Amino acid sequence: MGASEENSELFPIFVLTIMALPLVPYTLVKILNVFSKKAMSIHCQCSVCSRSGKYRKSIFKRISNFSTCSNLTLVLLWIVMGVLVYYIKHTSHEVKVFEPFSILGLESGASDSDIKKAYRRLSIQYHPDKNPDPEAHDYFVEYISKAYQALTDPVSRENFEKYGHPDGRQGLQMGIALPPFLLNIDGTSGGILLLGIVGVCILLPLVLAVIYLSRSAKYTGNYVMHQTLSAYYYFMKPSLAQSKVLDVFIKAAEFMEIPVRRSDEEPLQKLFVLVRSELNLDLKNIRQEQAKFWKQHPALVKVELLIQAQLTRESEALTPDLLRDFRRMLELSPRLLEELMKMALIPRTAQGHGWLRPAIGVVELSQNIIQVRLL
Numbered sequence: 001m002g003a004s005e006e007n008s009e010l011f012p013i014f015v016l017t018i019m020a021l022p023l024v025p026y027t028l029v030k031i032l033n034v035f036s037k038k039a040m041s042i043h044c045q046c047s048v049c050s051r052s053g054k055y056r057k058s059i060f061k062r063i064s065n066f067s068t069c070s071n072l073t074l075v076l077l078w079i080v081m082g083v084l085v086y087y088i089k090h091t092s093h094e095v096k097v098f099e100p101f102s103i104l105g106l107e108s109g110a111s112d113s114d115i116k117k118a119y120r121r122l123s124i125q126y127h128p129d130k131n132p133d134p135e136a137h138d139y140f141v142e143y144i145s146k147a148y149q150a151l152t153d154p155v156s157r158e159n160f161e162k163y164g165h166p167d168g169r170q171g172l173q174m175g176i177a178l179p180p181f182l183l184n185i186d187g188t189s190g191g192i193l194l195l196g197i198v199g200v201c202i203l204l205p206l207v208l209a210v211i212y213l214s215r216s217a218k219y220t221g222n223y224v225m226h227q228t229l230s231a232y233y234y235f236m237k238p239s240l241a242q243s244k245v246l247d248v249f250i251k252a253a254e255f256m257e258i259p260v261r262r263s264d265e266e267p268l269q270k271l272f273v274l275v276r277s278e279l280n281l282d283l284k285n286i287r288q289e290q291a292k293f294w295k296q297h298p299a300l301v302k303v304e305l306l307i308q309a310q311l312t313r314e315s316e317a318l319t320p321d322l323l324r325d326f327r328r329m330l331e332l333s334p335r336l337l338e339e340l341m342k343m344a345l346i347p348r349t350a351q352g353h354g355w356l357r358p359a360i361g362v363v364e365l366s367q368n369i370i371q372v373r374l375l
Helices: 003-036 047-051 059-066 069-091 112-126 134-152 154-163 190-218 226-235 242-249 262-278 283-294 298-311 320-344 356-374
Strands: none
Touching: 003 069, 112 134, 134 154, 226 242, 226 320, 242 298, 242 320, 242 356, 262 298, 262 320, 298 320, 298 356, 320 356
16 A cells, blocks of 8 residues: 555545544533523522423423534534444554465465466466556566465565565655645645645634634633723712612613714714603703713713613614614623622622622613613
């Protein structure tokens, strides 16, 4: 078997190894995350609530939760790996040890006359002058001739007894487990395919790793920015009034990433007029209060007005662009409110108590946002 043929047969093993390196640990992480999720606890332990099925998931719900893009991709990759394992198992060839007696069809220790008779018999069958088949020619040159030489020539026999081959010590052959056509740089497609494999197998994992590490350094386990937690920790005070919780809530870094467009200025002005009574502005100095409100960071102004549009049910007056930002704000709100509540409930005393006043304010703000959203 030639070196190129061996490399071609090793190519599926190479692909299997490249796939298994990221796939196996990622699958283990996914499985551990599934088992680490806590089930929803039932606060009421009565038999009616236990039998109501309120906290049970139907089989269709479980299937829909599993049928995500990442899970289906994971299953598909494991199927591909299974096919590769099956292919490798049924196409792998055993390494053939050079056995001159077996090649000539003789038992070990045969006499010289028997060796010559066997060689003549096989020559009639495989010699190029008798058999024009190229495979017969290769077999005669690579096996029959070398086997006869190993058993009749003193030097070849000594090499065979010492090194297991009539040609003497065999050098170590190195190869790469890629098909020959991929390594043919002079071909029309070989170089492109090779570069594609290098990009997919080396560059793509590196890019994904950099993205993952940068994202994990930016977000917590609950997908909330570390900058948001720092802002909440700084502005959360034990004397924080319930009406001021909203001012702390909008300081989230996620809200600062919502785009601010010039085309939003006029719609926001109209929205400000609709929700002005809910902004806790001092009516005695209304002009100064309005000017102070608009001097805030444009993202803070926009988010606060969008939240007030949610609380006062004025979302129908939003433009399509503002409506997209409005939906983004609603998508971010649940986990931000959860982190804000955790910040208020951090044990601050020896008894392990948190701050009651801001905690009540967070509860009320959560109820207002969620109830209006459900309605």
